[in-house]
Amino acid sequence: MSPARTLATTGRVLRQLAHDPRTVALMLVVPALLLWLLDIVYRQRPETFQAVGVPIFAIAPFTIMFLVTSVTVLRERRSGTLERLLTTPLRKGELLVGYQLAFGVVAVAQIMVLTGVATRLLGLDFAGPIVMVAAVGVLDALLGSALGLFASAFATSEFQAVQFLPALVFPQLILGGLLAPTAELPRGLQFVSDALPLTYALQAVRAVSVQSRTDAALWNDLAVIVGTIVAVVAAGAVTLRRRTG
Amino acid sequence: MEQTIVIADLAVKRGGTTVLRGLDWTVNSGQIVGLLGPSGSGKTTLLRAVVGVQRISRGEVTVLGLPAGHPLLRRSVGYMTQAAAVYDDVSVDDNLHYAARLLGVGRRRVNSVVEQVDLSGQRQQLVRTLSGGQRSRVSLAFALLGEPRVAVLDEPTVGLDPVLRAALWDLFRVLAREGTTLLISTHVMDEADRCDRLLLLREGRAIAEGPPQQLRDRTGTATLEQAFLHLASADSGVAA
Numbered sequence: 001m002s003p004a005r006t007l008a009t010t011g012r013v014l015r016q017l018a019h020d021p022r023t024v025a026l027m028l029v030v031p032a033l034l035l036w037l038l039d040i041v042y043r044q045r046p047e048t049f050q051a052v053g054v055p056i057f058a059i060a061p062f063t064i065m066f067l068v069t070s071v072t073v074l075r076e077r078r079s080g081t082l083e084r085l086l087t088t089p090l091r092k093g094e095l096l097v098g099y100q101l102a103f104g105v106v107a108v109a110q111i112m113v114l115t116g117v118a119t120r121l122l123g124l125d126f127a128g129p130i131v132m133v134a135a136v137g138v139l140d141a142l143l144g145s146a147l148g149l150f151a152s153a154f155a156t157s158e159f160q161a162v163q164f165l166p167a168l169v170f171p172q173l174i175l176g177g178l179l180a181p182t183a184e185l186p187r188g189l190q191f192v193s194d195a196l197p198l199t200y201a202l203q204a205v206r207a208v209s210v211q212s213r214t215d216a217a218l219w220n221d222l223a224v225i226v227g228t229i230v231a232v233v234a235a236g237a238v239t240l241r242r243r244t245g
Numbered sequence: 246m247e248q249t250i251v252i253a254d255l256a257v258k259r260g261g262t263t264v265l266r267g268l269d270w271t272v273n274s275g276q277i278v279g280l281l282g283p284s285g286s287g288k289t290t291l292l293r294a295v296v297g298v299q300r301i302s303r304g305e306v307t308v309l310g311l312p313a314g315h316p317l318l319r320r321s322v323g324y325m326t327q328a329a330a331v332y333d334d335v336s337v338d339d340n341l342h343y344a345a346r347l348l349g350v351g352r353r354r355v356n357s358v359v360e361q362v363d364l365s366g367q368r369q370q371l372v373r374t375l376s377g378g379q380r381s382r383v384s385l386a387f388a389l390l391g392e393p394r395v396a397v398l399d400e401p402t403v404g405l406d407p408v409l410r411a412a413l414w415d416l417f418r419v420l421a422r423e424g425t426t427l428l429i430s431t432h433v434m435d436e437a438d439r440c441d442r443l444l445l446l447r448e449g450r451a452i453a454e455g456p457p458q459q460l461r462d463r464t465g466t467a468t469l470e471q472a473f474l475h476l477a478s479a480d481s482g483v484a485a
Binding site: 242244 | 259260296297298299300314316319320322324326328329330331332333334335339343344346347348349371387391
């Protein structure tokens with residue numbers, strides 16, 4: 001692994017994003033706006049706001065990074081730049097880590113805006129350290145980004161890439177314990193829920209919001225998320241082919 | 246003269262149709278070799294096979310003594326695709342500095358290549374705002390940046406005005422004199438005339454090979470265009 005080539009890739013991806021200020025603004029502002037909307041909707045029921053506001057920290061970074069990465073990487077695949085990159089000394093791992101670092105930087109900014117708005121303006125309470133919530137959010141963004149990269153291999157147009165959102169992300173929201181506790185799901189679906197990474201992210205942000213100390217269960221959730229990121233990035237590497245038909 | 250590219254019995258199938266059917270060919274170092282043929286004749290597929298990004302169904306492609314696409318060749322082979330493979334949403338400089346860091350070359354090299362492809366005035370411009378010809382020169386600069394020993398260029402002068410086209414061909418000649426082997430596909434006959442050797446492709450087969458003058462002499466024609474037509478009709482006669 002060459003740090004120079006990896007960071008060069010990170011820089012290039014960030015420069016591309018910087019030339020698209022509208023997308024950056026949407027990425028940074030939309031999660032906070034959604035939280036504000038929930039605050040207004042549940043003004044009469046602060047405990048409900050607390051219950052539905054916290055999951056935003058897991059859902060928004062995941063969903064937004066999934067979309068942005070799948071479209072960015074799909075463009076790279078279709079424009080010929082990916083094929084060209086793979087004829088240079090750049091290794092697949094350097095490309096993938098470069099991408100993850102770039103979206104990681106954006107995720108940190110996104111989460112900072114979101115936590116700032118949540119704690120200073122909207123009065124969302126976290127019993128545990130806010131930095132843990134932010135960490136889960138950033139990991140979640142990386143997870144979404146890794147899945148987006150993988151999904152881009154199976155799309156031939158941006159329309160298709162966007163359709164993967166309802167196909168791959170919505171089921172995770174429905175089964176992740178957001179609508180009903182996972183314990184109440186039918187047995188078969190419990191297994192499915194246990195296999196979906198967003199379940200652990202939702203569990204983790206909820207845990208930090210209600211308990212003041214980090215426990216083994218929380219670390220376990222984080223470990224599952226990190227493990228999934230590594231596995232999905234590795235699967236993504238397989239979809240980057242030097243030789244095509 | 247050293248053999249830079251050796252192709253033996255190369256066959257490629259794409260989506261059920263045969264694109265190249267058992268091609269044998271050798272390219273010597275320090276030459277400009279032109280690849281001529283109608284669209285669909287397999288030019289791009291052949292170039293991709295030399296770069297090592299084409300899945301092949303039979304045969305062998307050797308570049309500088311290594312199998313095409315070998316990791317050690319990634320610094321020695323520069324590839325310019327037919328559609329400009331560049332990042333539209335950043336500047337010319339951003340594109341080339343990124344390429345420079347991947348290839349491990351310095352800023353001074355970027356400056357000199359930018360001058361060679363005549364983009365000094367557009368360095369800070371976003372690629373998406375450039376004309377088609379300027380865009381393809383960014384792509385050409387990317388391919389030449391690493392001072393490759395083999396440059397594989399797929400229609401590098403499409404959409405350029407004649408003055409600029411001539412300037413680029415002068416550049417190709419300079420590079421060849423310095424020892425670079427250039428493999429260039431083209432549609433333009435007067436460009437083909439500036440190559441040291443030509444390979445005429447038709448329906449995935451080589452119908453003729455040799456220096457332009459020799460091809461004209463052999464067919465008893467005055468221009469390459471006529472020579473090509475002559476060879477193509479003779480080929481059809483054989484096929485029928």
